[in-house]
Amino acid sequence: MIAMNRQTPTLSVSSFEEFLEFEIHSQVRHEFVDGNLFVMAGGTDRHDHIANAFRAHLFFAAQKQQFRVHGSDMLIRTPDEIGYYPDAFIVTDSSLDTPRVKRQPIIIIEVLSDSTEAIDRGEKLHNYRTIPSLEQYILLNQNNVIADVYSRNKDGTWQHQILEEKSVLQLSSIGFSLPLAVLYENLPAVSS
Secondary structure, three states, X not given: OOOOOOOOOOEEOOOHHHHHHHHHHOXXXXXXXXXXXXXXXXXXXXXXXXXXXXXXXXXXXXXXXXXXXXXXXXXXXXXXXXXXXXXXXXXXXXXXOOOOEEOOEEEEEEEEOOOOHHHHHHHHHHHHXXXXXXXXXXXXXXXXXXXXXXXXXXXXXXXXXXXXXXXXXXXXXXXXXXXXXXXXXXXXXXXX
């Protein structure tokens, strides 16, 4: 999949392993798409608050069940050798994992920002859906209490649902639900 709506790449490398070696020594993180490294966009306090709230609520549930919650410091590797750092994701099977790279997420969460929304809705939606273990891809809007939830059906097709403020976010694969509005509690004000 060609990188869509991206700035000029920082560097091109020949393999995922070469990307990982470069990333170990880099002072900034990059996403790896089609052999190209792209500097990750910076976040906002609202973006960070929503991602942290999601991870915090799931972390305590994970302690009682057999799944792990990861944040944006952990890399996901797709079957097509693309590497992303999602805002949050859940893994139940770590058999193909390394300490830095996860391959079998069941749920991926991205918090939308103006600079990354087109990539999250286009390129990442396409590439994440190639991961056989993935059951849900969730996009959380940082300015409004809205979530786009993409769920894989048993027949492999995908269903799209839009949740709003009074909705409950259902993560059925791990038996977890949370009122969507909880993720937005005490959210920092929109800066002008």
